[in-house]
Amino acid sequence: MNEKEKRPNIERPLTKDMRTDGQALDIKEYVRAGGYGGLRKALREMTPGDVQKAVSDSNLRGRGGAGFPTGKKWSFVPMGKDAPHPGFLISNSDEMEPGTFKDRILMEGNPHQLIEGMIISSYAIQADYAYIFLRMEYGESAKRLSKAIAEAYANNYLGKNILGSGYSLEMRLHLSAGRYMCGEETGLLNSLEGRRATPRAKPPYPQLCGLWGKPTVVNNAETLSNVPHIVKNGAQWFRGLSCTDDGGTKIYGASGKVRRPGAWELPLGTTVREILEEHAGGMREGLRFRGLLPGGASTGFLIEEHLDIRMDFDSVQKAGSRMGTGTMIVMDDRTCPVGMVRNLIKFFARESCGWCTPCRDGLPWVEDILHAIETGKGRHGDLELLEEHCALLAPGNTYCALAPGAVEPLQSALRYFREDFERHITQKSCPWR
Amino acid sequence: MLTETERREIEQELKSYGRKRAAGVEALKIVQRHRGWVSDEHLEEVAGILGVTPDELDGTATFYSLVFRREVGRHVILVCDSISCWITGYEDILCRLQNVLGIGLGGTTPDGRFTLLPVCCLGVCEQAPAVLIDGKVHGNLSPEKIESLLEKYE
Numbered sequence: 103m104n105e106k107e108k109r110p111n112i113e114r115p116l117t118k119d120m121r122t123d124g125q126a127l128d129i130k131e132y133v134r135a136g137g138y139g140g141l142r143k144a145l146r147e148m149t150p151g152d153v154q155k156a157v158s159d160s161n162l163r164g165r166g167g168a169g170f171p172t173g174k175k176w177s178f179v180p181m182g183k184d185a186p187h188p189g190f191l192i193s194n195s196d197e198m199e200p201g202t203f204k205d206r207i208l209m210e211g212n213p214h215q216l217i218e219g220m221i222i223s224s225y226a227i228q229a230d231y232a233y234i235f236l237r238m239e240y241g242e243s244a245k246r247l248s249k250a251i252a253e254a255y256a257n258n259y260l261g262k263n264i265l266g267s268g269y270s271l272e273m274r275l276h277l278s279a280g281r282y283m284c285g286e287e288t289g290l291l292n293s294l295e296g297r298r299a300t301p302r303a304k305p306p307y308p309q310l311c312g313l314w315g316k317p318t319v320v321n322n323a324e325t326l327s328n329v330p331h332i333v334k335n336g337a338q339w340f341r342g343l344s345c346t347d348d349g350g351t352k353i354y355g356a357s358g359k360v361r362r363p364g365a366w367e368l369p370l371g372t373t374v375r376e377i378l379e380e381h382a383g384g385m386r387e388g389l390r391f392r393g394l395l396p397g398g399a400s401t402g403f404l405i406e407e408h409l410d411i412r413m414d415f416d417s418v419q420k421a422g423s424r425m426g427t428g429t430m431i432v433m434d435d436r437t438c439p440v441g442m443v444r445n446l447i448k449f450f451a452r453e454s455c456g457w458c459t460p461c462r463d464g465l466p467w468v469e470d471i472l473h474a475i476e477t478g479k480g481r482h483g484d485l486e487l488l489e490e491h492c493a494l495l496a497p498g499n500t501y502c503a504l505a506p507g508a509v510e511p512l513q514s515a516l517r518y519f520r521e522d523f524e525r526h527i528t529q530k531s532c533p534w535r
Numbered sequence: 536m537l538t539e540t541e542r543r544e545i546e547q548e549l550k551s552y553g554r555k556r557a558a559g560v561e562a563l564k565i566v567q568r569h570r571g572w573v574s575d576e577h578l579e580e581v582a583g584i585l586g587v588t589p590d591e592l593d594g595t596a597t598f599y600s601l602v603f604r605r606e607v608g609r610h611v612i613l614v615c616d617s618i619s620c621w622i623t624g625y626e627d628i629l630c631r632l633q634n635v636l637g638i639g640l641g642g643t644t645p646d647g648r649f650t651l652l653p654v655c656c657l658g659v660c661e662q663a664p665a666v667l668i669d670g671k672v673h674g675n676l677s678p679e680k681i682e683s684l685l686e687k688y689e
C-alpha cells in the first residue's frame with residue numbers, strides 16, 4: 103500500500119472512555135465500556151499462540167522509545183510444557199525520559215486498561231507473575247493502580263483460575279525510588295531484584311534469562327494498554343488506526359513554549375506539523391519555532407524542514423532522529439541551543455549509573471565543555487572535541503543505550519545550530535543571556 | 536530500633552516479592568516514611584531482616600536518589616531541572632526558592648522545615664515548570680507564586 107494514501111480510521115481506543123473530570127475509570131465504568139472483554143475473549147476463545155499471532159499481525163511496535171515489534175519480542179519466550187517457570191511480565195511504567203508524560207496520563211485515566219493488557223499479555227507468554235514497575239514520583243498513578251489491582255482481584259480477573267479458565271496470575275505494583283536507569287530493560291530487572299539498577303550484558307536476553315534468571319518480558323505501559331483493543335477488535339482493525347504500516351494510535355505530546363502543551367491520542371504517523379500547530383497550537387505569542395526533540399531527551403533535533411514528515415518510527419529515523427516516546431520538546435528562538443543541550447547532557451551525566459567508563463567519564467566531560475562554551479570560556483577546537491565524544495559514546499561502545507541516547511541531541515545540534523555554538527566561542531559569551 | 540509497626544510493614548512487604556532481597560528498596564522506603572530518612576542503625580536492622588550485608592544494602596540505598604541517607608526537613612521540595620522545565624524557566628523558580636529559604640540545593644533550613652533537592656523530569660511537562668512537595672505536584676509555577684505555595688507547609 104502506498105503509505106501516503108493510507109487514510110486511518112479516526113478512533114481513540116486508548117483515551118475515548120476516559121472521564122472528563124480527571125478521575126480514574128473505576129472497574130464498573132470500565133466494564134460498562136467493554137473493559138475486560140478482551141480478556142474474556144482471549145481466555146475463552148484463544149490459545150496463547152493465537153494472542154501472540156494477533157499482536158504480531160497488528161504490527162504493534164513498542165511505545166517506550168525503541169519501537170521493537172511487540173509480537174516478535176514475545177516470540178522469544180520459551181513456551182510449552184518444558185518451558186521454565188515462573189515466568190514474568192513487567193510493565194515498564196518508570197516513565198523518566200525527560201519531556202515524556204504519556205504513560206502517566208494512561209495510568210491515571212484508565213488503570214484497568216493497563217491491567218487488562220498485562221493479564222492478556224501474561225497469558226500470551228504464560229507468565230506466572232506480573233509487575234508494574236512504577237516511578238516513585240507518580241503517586242497518583244500508584245494510588246489508582248493499587249485500587250484497580252485490588253478490584254481486579256476481587257472480580258477474579260487476577261489470582262487463581264481466572265474466570266474459570268485454569269490460568270492463574272499474580273500481579274504486584276512495585277514503586278521505585280528514582281534514577282533514570284531503572285527504565286532501561288535490564289537495569290529495571292536488577293532494580294526489581296533489589297539491586298543497583300545497572301545494566302546487564304546481552305545476550306542472554308530477558309525473554310530467556312530475565313528476572314531471577316527466568317523468562318521475562320518487559321513492555322512499556324502504553325504498549326500493553328493497546329493489547330486489550332487488539333484482542334477485542336482484531337489485528338486488521340488495529341492496523342487501520344494508523345497512517346502507516348505500523349498499527350495503532352499513538353499518544354503524542356508537546357511541551358516547551360507552545361500555546362497548548364499537552365498530550366493527544368492520534369493516528370500513528372500524524373505529521374509533526376499537525377501535532378505542533380493544530381494540537382499544541384503552535385508557538386507562544388512572539389516566539390518562533392527553531393527545532394524540536396521528537397520523543398524525549400534522547401532523540402535528535404528535527405528542524406523546520408522536517409515538519410511535514412510523519413511521526414512514526416521509520417519516517418523519523420529516515421530524517422536522522424528517532425520518534426522515541428512521541429512526546430516532543432519544542433525549542434523556540436529565545437532559547438539558547440547550547441544551554442538546552444547542556445541541560446540535557448547534565449541530566450544524562452547525573453543519571454549515568456557509572457557501570458561503564460565511556461558513559462561515567464565521558465558525559466561529565468561533555469558537560470564541562472558545554473558549560474565552558476555557554477559561559478564564554480569555549481575554545482576553538484571544542485566543537486571537534488564534542489564530535490569526537492559523540493563518536494566515542496556511539497552504540498556499541500557502552501553497556502546500554504543511555505550514553506548513545508544522550509549524544510543524539512548534541513550531535514544533531516552541532517549540525518543544525520553550529521553557528522550558534524560558534525558564536526558563543528567567538529563572542530566569548532552567550533548571545534541569549 | 537525499628538518499631539513494631541515498621542517491622543510488621545516490612546514483613547508484609549516481603550510476601551510481595553519472590554525473594555527477601557527484592558523488598559530492599561521498599562523496606563528502606565517504609566523506614567523513610569516513618570522517620571523521614573534512613574540512618575545507619577536502621578539500615579543495618581533492615582539488612583538483617585532481608586538477609587543481606589549492611590554494605591550491600593547501602594550500595595542499593597545510595598543508588599536511588601529518593602532514598603535519603605541523610606536527615607531531611609519535615610517537607611522535601613523536589614525541583615524539576617529537566618528540559619521542559621528548563622525551557623519554561625525553572626532556574627527562576629529555583630533561584631526564588633533558594634532566596635526565600637536561604638539554602639542551596641541539598642540544604643535543609645535551620646528550623647528543619649524544608650529540604651531542597653533537584654529531581655529529574657517529573658513527567659508533568661504540560662504543566663512546566665513544576666516542583667513536587669511531599670509527593671504532591673505543583674505545576675505552572677512562576678517565581679511570584681513561591682511564597683504563598685510554601686505557606687501551605689508548616
